[in-house]
Amino acid sequence: MSEQQYYENQAFWSEARYQVEREQRRFAACAGLLPPEAATLLDVGAGNGAFLRYLEDQDSPLQLLGLERARTAIEMKVCRADIRAGSADELPFGDRSFDVVAALEVIEHLPFGVYERALRELERVAARYILISVPYRENRQPVICPYCGCAFNPYYHMRRFDDDMLSRLFQQFQPVNRVAVPVPEYVIMPLVRRLRLLLRGNPYPASAICPQCGYARSQDEPQPPAQSRNPPGLARFIPLYERPNWMVVLYRRSQ
Numbered sequence: 001m002s003e004q005q006y007y008e009n010q011a012f013w014s015e016a017r018y019q020v021e022r023e024q025r026r027f028a029a030c031a032g033l034l035p036p037e038a039a040t041l042l043d044v045g046a047g048n049g050a051f052l053r054y055l056e057d058q059d060s061p062l063q064l065l066g067l068e069r070a071r072t073a074i075e076m077k078v079c080r081a082d083i084r085a086g087s088a089d090e091l092p093f094g095d096r097s098f099d100v101v102a103a104l105e106v107i108e109h110l111p112f113g114v115y116e117r118a119l120r121e122l123e124r125v126a127a128r129y130i131l132i133s134v135p136y137r138e139n140r141q142p143v144i145c146p147y148c149g150c151a152f153n154p155y156y157h158m159r160r161f162d163d164d165m166l167s168r169l170f171q172q173f174q175p176v177n178r179v180a181v182p183v184p185e186y187v188i189m190p191l192v193r194r195l196r197l198l199l200r201g202n203p204y205p206a207s208a209i210c211p212q213c214g215y216a217r218s219q220d221e222p223q224p225p226a227q228s229r230n231p232p233g234l235a236r237f238i239p240l241y242e243r244p245n246w247m248v249v250l251y252r253r254s255q
């Protein structure tokens, strides 16, 4: 239940959350891989429709439809295209209904059973292409629930994707194109993160919900000021590098 409740958090679906550079870069990478001959696209796990909205803003000729399980996300929809209620593991569409079926930042979240069924459903409903984006070679650190001591991934990321995993995701589809989406980061950040983890542990994010006991930091608890992802002040003396944060992969039907 907490797994489902997690995605009903309004904070996830605000328009502003997707108007940041890193998300727009990810959308541009996804749009850039779309095959020009495609006419229809289903976005599975469309959330508030931020990617559909991106395509609409680009005057994409694609006929667009979204599917989303979280009611809150649909209520906060930001696109013109329709977003239907439904779950990735039981797509309410016939076989090969869409030229492209996209699932962007979705499959890392799917729990045991749902994940396996959802991959088969994407294959069933996609006529020609599947577009996937996932966190790439993510360093997943669990948090400890302060209430019951259960350790879990605070973002409900159930698995880690590397090249091998991405190459054998589907049975009837093969990868034909891919692009890494980098996020600029100071070179010392991996070390800073490791030290922070060692000294303070992994902080329990405001959005986290313990899957064992349901503990969540209350909404009215004073929130610490948003932490910069990069160290302040010293910034201009430290070189930046582009860390591949996401991988976007286009798959084509092979059978």
Ligand SMILES: [Zn+2]
Binding pocket: 145, 146, 147, 148, 149, 150, 210, 211, 212, 213, 214, 215
């Ligand atoms: Zn707990």
